[in-house]
Amino acid sequence: MNRLWVRLLSAFIAVTLVGVGMVAVLANARADRDFRNFLAAQQMEQQHALAETLGAYYQRNQSWQGLARGLDFGARRGNRGRREPIPTIADASGTIIYDARVVNVGTPLDAQQKAHALPITSNGETVGYVVFGNSNANPMGLVLETSEQNFLGQLRGTLLLAVLLAGAFGVVLSIVLSRTLTAPLANLAHAAHRFAARDWSQRVKVQGAQEIAQVASAFNAMADDLQRQEAVRRNMIADIAHELRTPLAVIQGNLSAMLDEVYPLDRAEIATLYDETRLLARLVDDLRELALADAGTLALNATSVNLRDVLQNAATNFSIAADAQNVRMEIAPLENVSTVRADADRVAQVLQNLLANALRHTPEGGTITLGAVVEEKFARVFVRDTGEGISRQDLPHIFERFYRADKSRARSTGGTGLGLAIARAWVEAMGGKIGVESEVGKGSTFWFTLPKN
Secondary structure, three states: OOHHHHHHHHHHHHHHHHHHHHHHHHHHHHHHHHHHHHHHHHHHHHHHHHHHHHHHHHHOOOOOOHHHHHOOHOEEEEEOEEEEEOEEEEOOOOOOEEEEOOHHOOOOOOOHHHHOOOEEEEEOOEEEEEEEEOOOOHHOOOOOOHHHHHHHHHHHHHHHHHHHHHHHHHHHHHHHHHHHHHHHHHHHHHHHHHHHOOOOOOOOOOOOOOHHHHHHHHHHHHHHHHHHHHHHHHHHHHHHHHHHHHHHHHOOOHHHHHOOOOOOHHHHHHHHHHHHHHHHHHHHHHHHHHHHHHHOOOOOEEEEEEEHHHHHHHHHHHHHHHOOOEEEEHHHHHHHHEEEOHHHHHHHHHHHHHHHHHHHHOOOOOOOEEEEEEEEEEEEEEEEOOOOOOOOOOOOHHHOOOOOOOOOOOOOHHOOHHHHHHHHHHHHHHOOOEEEEEOOEEEEEEEEEEEEE
């Protein structure tokens, strides 16, 4: 099953089992070794205690006579119930005077026994030696009594139970963690499928690890943008249909009236129809340019452009229209304006759209100022007017297609609503940026940048 939560679960379980298994093996080995070391240390204490007892016996009797009767080795047990080892005892000369195997009594200690013998002292003098059969034995080879073996068995059983409980808890925790980690991704996939099915309201809750939360936030941002783009697309289609329907209705109505001989077939009526066809042609051309901008295929003839000349020509061309509306046209000082890398015709088109927009919104007696300032890598061109300004809620949408801040404006007075969108498309195609600053009642300043040559 190629599911992320299954893979995570398998990985968690594998890590849990390996970890618990290693801990169990190491803990069992350490417990067995430490327990045997403890028993060996206890045995060494018993051996030294027996050597002291033998020394005290010799000091009381000043001889080894009656040693076997005085000390019952076969019945002696240590403090913790472990039977004391039966020793081999020799006198000061090394001759065995007591041994479990009576045949060795009277014989001297061999070299190995002497090497492992504990001295028996009395009044600071060595009066004999005691030898234990396993005095140099490895603790891991220590023979355990039944009670000690039972204790180790119980310890291993407890350890095994702890391992099983830890493993079971680890498996349960792995299931919970794997499902918890992958649940946001499953919710995201479900929301994506619903969104693809055009359920634009789908959003996901931002939760989980930081990386997953970032993915959820990115999805929500994408969904917001796509929903907004879908709304823009629908509105644009409706606006295009409206813009095309109006001139087509005029043309169709006038032609129908002419055919019915309601209107005379004279030059005035034909001129009216011609104006409507020009409007249709302009709208189609604008839409074509925007389509090319969306596809990134706008044709540019980027050369070194003298920005001063372009600005002065644009001001000259609009001065007549400005005078007709009693609006003053000004050019800010252009001493430091340099050349830019751009398409001169498209720059002129952008200026034409911005100046036409400014003239449309500047009342009689107002002023339009055209100018430019040089920045580090760009030249910044601006068109400032003293019109009514743009409201704060309209500013983010002012460059959208078919958007009109004044919804009551008709096409005859407000244009097609594509001029600013086309201006933005051309400026961005030439590597610049465009924007607007405005305050209601104080006018607006549209600006765009072009890269310096």
